[in-house]
Every structure is written in structure tokens, then in C-alpha cells.
Amino acid sequence: xxxxxxxxxxxxxxxxxxxxxxxxxxxxxxxxxxxxxxxxxxxxxxxxxxxxxxxxxxxxxxxxxxxxxxxxxxxxxxxxxxxxxxxxxxxxxxxxxxxxxxxxxxxxxxxxxxxxxxxxxxxxxxxxxxxxxxxxxxxxxxxxxxxxxxxxxxxxxxxxxxxxxxxxxxxxxxxxxxxxxxxxxxxxxxxxxxxxxxxxxxxxxxxxxxxxxxxxxxxxxxxxxxxxxxxxxxxxxxxxxxxxxxxxxxxxxxxxxxxxxxxxxxxxxxxxxxxxxxxxxxxxxxxxxxxxxxxxxxxxxxxxxxxxxxxxxxxxxxxxxxxxx
Numbered sequence: 001x002x003x004x005x006x007x008x009x010x011x012x013x014x015x016x017x018x019x020x021x022x023x024x025x026x027x028x029x030x031x032x033x034x035x036x037x038x039x040x041x042x043x044x045x046x047x048x049x050x051x052x053x054x055x056x057x058x059x060x061x062x063x064x065x066x067x068x069x070x071x072x073x074x075x076x077x078x079x080x081x082x083x084x085x086x087x088x089x090x091x092x093x094x095x096x097x098x099x100x101x102x103x104x105x106x107x108x109x110x111x112x113x114x115x116x117x118x119x120x121x122x123x124x125x126x127x128x129x130x131x132x133x134x135x136x137x138x139x140x141x142x143x144x145x146x147x148x149x150x151x152x153x154x155x156x157x158x159x160x161x162x163x164x165x166x167x168x169x170x171x172x173x174x175x176x177x178x179x180x181x182x183x184x185x186x187x188x189x190x191x192x193x194x195x196x197x198x199x200x201x202x203x204x205x206x207x208x209x210x211x212x213x214x215x216x217x218x219x220x221x222x223x224x225x226x227x228x229x230x231x232x233x234x235x236x237x238x239x240x241x242x243x244x245x246x247x248x249x250x251x252x253x254x255x256x257x258x259x260x261x262x263x264x265x266x267x268x269x270x271x272x273x274x275x276x277x278x279x280x281x282x283x284x285x286x287x288x289x290x291x292x293x294x295x296x297x298x299x300x301x302x303x304x305x306x307x308x309x310x311x312x313x314x315x316x317x318x319x320x321x322x323x324x325x
Contacts, residue, residue, distance in 0.1 A: 008204055009170060009173035009174060009204055010174075011165045011166070011170070011174075013165075013204070014089060014163075014165075014205070014214075016088045016089070016160040016163070018214070019088055019089060019090070019091065019101065019102075019160075020101065020103075020156075021100075021101050021103055024153075025103065025149075025153050025156070027157050027160050027161075028140070028157065029161075030136075030139070030140050031140055031153060031154045031157035031158075032154075032157045032158045032160070032161040033158075034133075034136050034137070034140065034154045034157075034158075035154035035155045035156070035157045035158030035159070035161075036158045036161075038052075038133075038151070038154060038155060038158075039051065039052045039053055039056075039155060039158050040052070040053045043123060043126055043127075044110050044116060044118050044123055045072075045110075045116040045117065045118050046072075046116065046117035046118050046119070047072070047117075049072075050072065050115075050116055052106075052109070052155070055069045055081045055115075056081065056083075056084050059263075060263055060264065061083045061085050061260035061263040061264045061324075062083050062084035062085055062162065063080070063081045063082065063083050063263075063264045064081045065265070066080070066081070066266075066271065067080060067266050067270070067271030067272065068080055068270070068271050069081045069115075071114040071115065072113075072114060072115070072116070072117060073114070077114060077115070078236070079095055079236070079269050079270060079271075080095075080266065080267075080268065080269055080270060080271035082094070082095060082256055083256065083257070083260060083263075083264050084159050084162055085162045085163060085164075085257065085259060085260050085324065086162070086163045086205060086207065086257040086259050086260075087102060087105075087159055087162075087257075088102060088156075088159055088160035088162070088163055089163060089205050089207065089209055089214070089257075090207055090208070090209055090217045090254065090257075091209065091215070091216055091217040092217045092219075092254055093105035094108070094254075095238065095253045095254055095269040096238050096239045096241060096242065096253065096254070097217070097219060097239055097254050098239075098242060101156070102152075102155075102156035102159050102160065103149070103152040103153055103156045104152070105156070106151075106152050106155040106156060107120060107148070107151075107152050110123070120148050120151070123151065124145075124146055124147070124148065124151065127146045127151070128145045128146055133146070134146070137150055137154075140154070164324040164325075165204075165324075166324055166325050167259065167321060167322050167323055167324055167325060168180055168184070168321040168323070168325070169184075169188075169318075169321040169322050170204075171325075172321070173204075179321075180318075180321050181317065181321075183313070183314050183317040183318075184314070184317045184318045184320070184321045185318075186311075186314040186318075187314035187315040187316070187317050187318025187319070187321075188318045188321075190307070190311055190314060190315050190318075191315055191318055191319075194305065194307065194311070195283070195305055195307060195311070195315055196301070196305065197258075197283075197315070200218065200220055200255050200300075201255060201257075201258050205257060205259075206257050206258040206259050206322060207255055207256055207257035207258070207259075208220070208254060208255025208256075217254060217255070218254075218255050219238070219239055219249070219252040219253055219254050219255065220252060220253065220255055220299045220300060221248075221250070221251050221252045221253075221295060221297050221298050221299045221300070222253075222282075222287045222288060222298065222299075222300045223251070223287045223288015223289055223291075223293045223295035223298045223300070224251075224253075224268050224269070224270065224272070224282075224287075224288060225272065225282070225288065225291065225293070226270065226272050227270075227272035227273065227274075228272060228273045228274055228275070228278035228279075228281070228282070230282060230285070230291040231291075233288065233293045233295075234251075234270055234272070235251075236251065236269065236270065237250055237251060238250075238251050238252045238253040238269065239252045239253070239254075240252060247296075247297055248297050250297060251295070251297070252297075252299075253269050258319055258322055259322045259323075259324070260322065260323050260324055261276070261319050261322060262276070262319060262320045262322070262323050263323060267279050276316045276319060277312065277316065280307070280312045280315060280316065281312075283300070283305060284304065284305045284306070284307045284312065285304060286300070286301065286302040286303055286304050286305075287300040287301075287302060288300075289302035290302050290304060
């Protein structure tokens, strides 16, 4: 029997089914296991030479460690590969939130000519000719042949399984007071206080999904530069590309989770910030406006935080406590 959730920091406090498109997409361990197999199968790419795991490596919290992911032609793509950990607890996928859920995200990547260049019709034909895959889909969905939505659903289910909620921070909040160091405790107090991090990275998901209902995920305009030198503004429109007449959305990007952030360098949508120290220095100055960029719609306060070097170090130490164990 599943343990009853007692409070916000219980391991089973969040139900991933609340973030699915409908009841037929509900999570199951069987779906996640099949999705895991397909996630690592090169069959999803056009030339059978790339899988989802190529750009989402488990040891790197399902990123690739590059500033920007590489295309099939070995050229840089437009953005940094976001972590898939806890992606199931966001309403909006990709940095620009162009897909509402993980089901839509998977097919977008598979069919993208630069990323995998796969054809869902061809992939389904291969799946339905494979006895093992055919049997697995039939067992789960009770249909004679796998369908597109089912392929999307098993891949999404695997990604939903990647949220572990077992970091040192989680253990501390569940009563193990030795799970965090004194530096990490100071960092947490700064995170929710002077540094104002929790204004956008809502606890306990540490992303932009807004409590207490968790029915919406926010985007922010930070005024991000091309890199940590903060000399040249990054002109990527983010969500604004799909909402050209909405001034507030120009250069806006989804607020990602900070869970496992220590494993996912480099940072920001462009991968231009090599270290968490560079990221913290950007926020400490007041974002893009603080560095002199003209960002009329910046949602981040441009008031300097006036954090000391020791305080920044403590905040970074706290973020390490968000790594899954």
C-alpha cells in the first residue's frame, strides 16, 4: 500500500498524473520501464544513430554537459539541453514552453530535423514489427498495434519517473538534521531571504510551478547575456518568438528546477554561464538591467542584492544539497 502523504516534503507529496493530458496518460511503472527502453533506442532517429539519451545523460542529471547541444550534422543548436529531472512537474516544456506537456515534447524532439529527424509513422511501423515491443504495448494499452499517443506516453512516463525527491535537503526536511551542513543551512536562509531566489524558484519543486495549486508554470525575463562576462545581450526571443505582439513575453524563458543544478553546468538557456558563481554574480548585480542592458520588460528586480562572496558561496553550497542521492 502506498504511504499516505503527510506534508509538503513527503516523498510522495506530488502526483505526476496531475500534470498529464488526461486519465489515459496516467503514470505506471510498466509504462516507465518501456519508455526507458525506447529512450535509449536509436530506432527513434532517422539514421538509427542517436537516441534521447545522447543529449540527456543520466550522470549529468539528463543534460549533455555542453553549452549548446549538437545537431545531427555536428553543428551547435540554438540552446542548452535542459535537465529532464522533475520536468514532469512543469506546465510547459522546452525553454520557450512551446509544448504544454511531456507527451508533446517527445514527438517535437523526435521529428525535429536537426535533433533526431525521426518519422513517427516509420518508428511505429518498426515497433509494431518488433515482437517484444509489440507485446509490451499490447499488455499496457490492450490494443493490437502501438499508436503515436502511446509512444509519446511511455517516453513521458519514463521522464516522470526521474523525480526522486531524495536529496539531502529532502532528508533534512523529513527530520534528519545532520543531512545538511551549517553552510547549506545558511545558504537556505539566504535563498528564501536576502537573495530572493524563492520568489521564482518555488519550494519544494524549486521551479516556476506556482504553489499552492501548482496549476501554472511561470516564465521570467532576466536580461541574460551571451556569457558570464555580461557584456553582450542575448537576443533570443524565447517565448516571444511565438507571441510576437506580446511585449511582456519577449526574451522570456521558463523557470527551470534547481534540483540537481550542481550536475547540469553550463547554465541558462544559452549555456553561456559556466559556473553557479557566474550565475549568482549575474543575479547579485540585478540581472541584465544591472549590467546596463535595455530590458524594459525585465521581471527580475534590477536592484542589486548586495550579497557577499561568503553569502554567495553558502547559497551555492545549499544548491548542492538539492542533488538527488
